Amino acid sequence: EVQLLESGGGLVQPGGSLRLSCAASGFTFSNYAMSWVRQAPGKGLDWVSAISSSGGNTYYADSVKGRFTISRDNSKNTLFLQMNSLRAEDTAVYHCARGRMTPDYWGQGTLVNVSS
Amino acid sequence: DIVMTQTALSSPVTLGQPASISCRSSQSLVHSDGNTYLSWLQQRPGQPPRLLIYKISNRFSGVPDRFSGSGAGTDFTLKISRVEAEDVGVYYCMQATQFPYTFGQGTKLEIK
Numbered sequence: 412e413v414q415l416l417e418s419g420g421g422l423v424q425p426g427g428s429l430r431l432s433c434a435a436s437g438f439t440f441s442n443y444a445m446s447w448v449r450q451a452p453g454k455g456l457d458w459v460s461a462i463s464s465s466g467g468n469t470y471y472a473d474s475v476k477g478r479f480t481i482s483r484d485n486s487k488n489t490l491f492l493q494m495n496s497l498r499a500e501d502t503a504v505y506h507c508a509r510g511r512m513t514p515d516y517w518g519q520g521t522l523v524n525v526s527s
Numbered sequence: 528d529i530v531m532t533q534t535a536l537s538s539p540v541t542l543g544q545p546a547s548i549s550c551r552s553s554q555s556l557v558h559s560d561g562n563t564y565l566s567w568l569q570q571r572p573g574q575p576p577r578l579l580i581y582k583i584s585n586r587f588s589g590v591p592d593r594f595s596g597s598g599a600g601t602d603f604t605l606k607i608s609r610v611e612a613e614d615v616g617v618y619y620c621m622q623a624t625q626f627p628y629t630f631g632q633g634t635k636l637e638i639k
Contacts, residue, residue, distance in 0.1 A: 448576075456568075456576060456619055458628040472627045506575055512564045512623040515587060517575040 413437040413516040415507050420521030427497050431521060433490040433507030441465075441485040444511035447492050449503035450520070457503070460492065461511040470511075475501075497525045529554050529622050533631035539639035546607045548634045550620035555600050557624070564623035567596055567605045570633075571616040579618075580605065612638055 419431040433445070447459040460481040461470045469481050480493040490507050502525045508514035530553040540546045548567075556563045567580040578587045580596035583603060593608040607614060615638055620631040 455617075455633045456570075456621070456630040458621075458630065461628075470626055508576075513566060513578070513581040514621075515578045515581070517577065519575050 413509065415509065415516060415518035417505060417507055417518045417521040420505065420523045422524045422526065423497055424527050425498060425525055427525070428493070428495045429497065429523060431492040431494065431505055431507075431523070433492075433518060435488045435490065435507075435509070438509070440483075440488040443509050445481075445483060445490045446508045446511055446514050447481060447490075447505055448508055448514070448517075449501075449505045449523075451500075451503040454503075459505070462490070463511075494523070497523075499525050501525050528627055529556070529625055529629050531620055531622055531629050531631040533618075533620060533634045535634055536636060539637040540610045541639045542612065543609050546610050546614075546636060548605045548618050548620075548636075550598075550603045550605070550631050552601045552603075552622055554625070556603075556622050557600065563599070565596075565598070565603050566621045566623070567594075568619045568621060569614075569616050570619065571613075574616075576619065607636075610636070610638065614638075 414436045416434045446461040449457050462481045466483045478496045482491045504520035504522050506520040507518045509516040532551045534549040565583050568576040570576045579590050584596045595606050597604050617633040619633050
């Protein structure tokens, strides 16, 4: 069974940093691109970033480019999102998903709350 | 950026009746590789999104056959042949043909 478990969310002040993790199981992690998608409270889905299966290619939404960094550790079946210079508008539940062009399995998400 | 625009369902849907959701993109979603990366996702209350349909009309594993997708170019449709109580939620179309990937605003399905 494919499982994706996000962690690392929490309350952070504007300008602060957080590192999200997504632990994957039930499939060969190193064979799949991975994505991060967020959802602000009561709002729709917003694509954030994606990474190729090897980690050699990364992609970002303009709204996070230069502030967020996606990475992965295929030896530990884990996806990461390093978030710096956080803003109030980054407040959202962050979901990891398996795949890039067809995100087929999604985690429950972790809540990031950027507030003073 | 490609803008995805979904239609709202006109009213709550009666159990057992069909429902249809439309999604229009501001540009053609045909990728240079010949595929059209248009997906449909369902988000039930309190749940993460769930993939229903990919590349316009391919049903994902475990998705009931009452869900179907169609369309081409810039106009796409998700159809539910007979709505069931478990179909309540918000439905999103998503394009992954061009960066940044974008979603429609969501269409809420309510049962009468």
